[in-house]
Amino acid sequence: MLAPQRPMKARRQSVILDVVQRESIRSQEQLRRRVCAAGFDVTQATLSRDIREIGLVKGGASGAYLAPGGVAPNGKTAESLLLRAASEYLLRVDRVQQLVLLHTGLGQAQPLCVALDAARLPEVVGTVAGEDTVLVIAPDTRRAKMLTGRLQTAMGEGTGQDLGK
Amino acid sequence: MLAPQRPMKARRQSVILDVVQRESIRSQEQLRRRVCAAGFDVTQATLSRDIREIGLVKGGASGAYLAPGGVAPNGKTAESLLLRAASEYLLRVDRVQQLVLLHTGLGQAQPLCVALDAARLPEVVGTVAGEDTVLVIAPDTRRAKMLTGRLQTAMGEGTGQDLGK
DNA sequence: CGAGGGAAAGAATATTTATACAGACCGATG
DNA sequence: CATCGGTCTGTATAAATATTCTTTCCCTCG
Numbered sequence: 001m002l003a004p005q006r007p008m009k010a011r012r013q014s015v016i017l018d019v020v021q022r023e024s025i026r027s028q029e030q031l032r033r034r035v036c037a038a039g040f041d042v043t044q045a046t047l048s049r050d051i052r053e054i055g056l057v058k059g060g061a062s063g064a065y066l067a068p069g070g071v072a073p074n075g076k077t078a079e080s081l082l083l084r085a086a087s088e089y090l091l092r093v094d095r096v097q098q099l100v101l102l103h104t105g106l107g108q109a110q111p112l113c114v115a116l117d118a119a120r121l122p123e124v125v126g127t128v129a130g131e132d133t134v135l136v137i138a139p140d141t142r143r144a145k146m147l148t149g150r151l152q153t154a155m156g157e158g159t160g161q162d163l164g165k
Numbered sequence: 166m167l168a169p170q171r172p173m174k175a176r177r178q179s180v181i182l183d184v185v186q187r188e189s190i191r192s193q194e195q196l197r198r199r200v201c202a203a204g205f206d207v208t209q210a211t212l213s214r215d216i217r218e219i220g221l222v223k224g225g226a227s228g229a230y231l232a233p234g235g236v237a238p239n240g241k242t243a244e245s246l247l248l249r250a251a252s253e254y255l256l257r258v259d260r261v262q263q264l265v266l267l268h269t270g271l272g273q274a275q276p277l278c279v280a281l282d283a284a285r286l287p288e289v290v291g292t293v294a295g296e297d298t299v300l301v302i303a304p305d306t307r308r309a310k311m312l313t314g315r316l317q318t319a320m321g322e323g324t325g326q327d328l329g330k
Numbered sequence: 331c332g333a334g335g336g337a338a339a340g341a342a343t344a345t346t347t348a349t350a351c352a353g354a355c356c357g358a359t360g
Numbered sequence: 361c362a363t364c365g366g367t368c369t370g371t372a373t374a375a376a377t378a379t380t381c382t383t384t385c386c387c388t389c390g
């Protein structure tokens with residue numbers, strides 16, 4: 001033990017929660033890298049214990065770690081909230097004609113969908129939130145493409161595909 | 166493999182869901198014993214795959230497997246409710262590429278849609294319920310086919326519930 | 331001050347879970 | 361019928377996770 005350990009554990013666990021909500025974490029090793037990058041030098045064993053204490057849950061279709069209750073970030077303007085939600089929840093964007101599929105971690109489609117609705121973008125006619133995906137119906141293919149690009153930018157880097165089926 | 170494997174998988178997964186809800190299962194080996202006892206000779210590998218498909222989640226304070234979305238106190242799972250809803254309302258299933266159309270009697274699309282959403286199937290990205298039709302968007306054609314088959318089976322099997330209870 | 335207790339965490343390891351691979355089994359097709 | 365394509369599964373194994381054991385650091389008493 002080198003580092004001081006007063007509120008250490010609590011802060012670390014908070015970081016863990018944050019990381020897990022921000023991106024899709026599928027192993028403790030992957031998580032460890034993130035947490036280390038955030039300045040906490042931890043081992044897998046400790047993470048295993050932390051995860052249990054926090055009550056994180058692993059599995060679902062995505063196989064990622066999830067926070068049980070879901071998340072509710074505090075309000076900003078609709079637009080900035082959407083950007084924030086996109087950067088936080090959005091994992092991938094696909095488009096099929098005028099339909100856009102937004103992929104998130106399990107249970108995160110709902111908050112993203114709410115943010116998207118609230119933003120009232122002209123490209124969005126309607127949305128349907130699944131468990132880990134939001135279906136967005138755009139007026140036409142052109143605007144679906146616009147939306148796709150916009151969200152991919154917000155996401156940070158576009159990993160999505162654009163199948164024209 | 167000697168036994169026939171028609172709706173095998175679906176039944177087995179349904180049993181898994183039941184077992185997991187009935188008692189605290191903390192490992193696949195433990196689950197395997199229960200499922201075997203229910204008449205399904207199955208290996209850990211298959212359970213691992215089933216668990217992912219069903220969308221079960223492991224962790225939390227208990228470290229047990231959980232059905233996402235909480236547990237119904239009366240013991241009815243979202244899955245069994247869906248089977249019941251399907252057998253009751255579903256008249257026909259069509260598929261067009263990755264879109265699945267569920268036909269019901271007038272005014273019955275909504276309840277079926279609710280059941281479908283609650284089941285959180287991995288093949289279901291999102292749903293839109295009309296008056297007598299539910300549109301289901303699957304991630305791709307393959308899973309749309311899976312869903313189609315599954316629902317047609319449920320539709321044919323009248324009373325939905327399985328053996329072993 | 332010097333036990334004694336307890337939380338915290340690393341190292342090593344046991345246990346558990348996911349996966350690569352291959353075989354069996356349809357169903358459709360030519 | 362032979363073949364191809366798909367799904368489903370078991371076996372063996374890799375990968376991931378939980379746990380045991382041990383040490384280090386505070387505290388709190390006496």
